[in-house]
Amino acid sequence: MIENTFFQTTKNIEKAGAYYTDVEHCERLSNLFDFGTGDVCILEPSAGNGEAVKTITKNCINRKIFAVELSTEAYIGLKNDQDIFEAINCDFLQTKISHKSFSFCFANPPYIDDEGRMEIEFLKRIANYMSDGGILVYIVPYSIATNKSYLRTYLSKFEPIFEFRFDDAEYAKYRQIAFIGKRKTSSYDNDVLNEYLGRKKEDFPLIPKQWDKEKIIVGESKEENITFFTSLIFDEKLGYENLLKMKPQKNNLKNIAIEPFKDDELSNPPIMPNENSLYLLSTLGCGSGITGTAEDKDVHLQRGCAKIVKNTYQEENEDGSIDEVVRTSTQVSVTILENNGNITILE
Numbered sequence: 001m002i003e004n005t006f007f008q009t010t011k012n013i014e015k016a017g018a019y020y021t022d023v024e025h026c027e028r029l030s031n032l033f034d035f036g037t038g039d040v041c042i043l044e045p046s047a048g049n050g051e052a053v054k055t056i057t058k059n060c061i062n063r064k065i066f067a068v069e070l071s072t073e074a075y076i077g078l079k080n081d082q083d084i085f086e087a088i089n090c091d092f093l094q095t096k097i098s099h100k101s102f103s104f105c106f107a108n109p110p111y112i113d114d115e116g117r118m119e120i121e122f123l124k125r126i127a128n129y130m131s132d133g134g135i136l137v138y139i140v141p142y143s144i145a146t147n148k149s150y151l152r153t154y155l156s157k158f159e160p161i162f163e164f165r166f167d168d169a170e171y172a173k174y175r176q177i178a179f180i181g182k183r184k185t186s187s188y189d190n191d192v193l194n195e196y197l198g199r200k201k202e203d204f205p206l207i208p209k210q211w212d213k214e215k216i217i218v219g220e221s222k223e224e225n226i227t228f229f230t231s232l233i234f235d236e237k238l239g240y241e242n243l244l245k246m247k248p249q250k251n252n253l254k255n256i257a258i259e260p261f262k263d264d265e266l267s268n269p270p271i272m273p274n275e276n277s278l279y280l281l282s283t284l285g286c287g288s289g290i291t292g293t294a295e296d297k298d299v300h301l302q303r304g305c306a307k308i309v310k311n312t313y314q315e316e317n318e319d320g321s322i323d324e325v326v327r328t329s330t331q332v333s334v335t336i337l338e339n340n341g342n343i344t345i346l347e
């Protein structure tokens, strides 16, 4: 299939570009780098199953891989992978990540056009997150490797070190070229851009099977500098789960110096306080919490509530006429939710 046709297939868009980098090529790329002995924080913005980034950085003894992945299925694999330090399930273009914090990045972004080429949009964002001098390995198809807009972005943010093409059998699939560059801040020369624009497939050498030349030194980067590694989109379900873990009610009660319920100090069955005490307790927020004990199997959630109720009744006057009287009062109720699902309202 020719590359343009390949890009336009809806199948490719549906799959969100989910074809993983050939691991044998990653092995060969891994020979190029010297990661030293210090900490190296590694960014993988579209990690898939994580095998590619793990293979390329396999010689890094103190690595911390931070992975982003859009597919929830692939993300679950990353989350359970001991070699992945942190993973988030979201669109890389919707992330909040500390700037200038990664000294190494491997990316094989989705090769799709979705309001702009993803390879270019990813690159702009990656550049923000990498430290000066940080090393990038970026895999793109040949059509992007010689695309003016891509090259302008790449050359303005990275000092080119090498570019290699994949072996013929693998190249036939996606025409992949690996760019290896160093994050910089200076501008580029137009002659360099023109040279890249005119490159043919053969102008990109194959990824070497052995590497006897000087290795590319990867600098250190510290986890402490990565204060943000999160999605910009609020995940309601995850937010709720985390909120429950924080036990906000107990902690808030502690903050305002009110002792929350303690399981082992409760009488069983719970005795209803008198009406005035109930009202006070409920308005103070004390009438809420988990009560009962695990041993007695009667743990339940108790929540106090005070509401204004209106009672209407008829009153006979001396002359025999009838008046409708409305009385307003405060009614305090305690709702008990037991862990077996029973709901009891004490009033």
Ligand SMILES: C[S@@+](CC[C@H](N)C(=O)[O-])C[C@H]1O[C@@H](n2cnc3c(N)ncnc32)[C@H](O)[C@@H]1O
Pocket: 015, 016, 017, 018, 019, 020, 021, 045, 046, 047, 048, 049, 050, 051, 052, 053, 068, 069, 070, 071, 074, 090, 091, 092, 093, 107, 108, 109, 110, 111
């Ligand atoms: C070409 S695959 C590469 C996977 C992996 N980097 C590798 O080299 O084997 C692209 C990956 O990007 C993911 N992806 C697609 N769109 C994404 C987005 N907007 N943000 C993050 N990941 C995305 C896909 O689910 C897929 O796993």
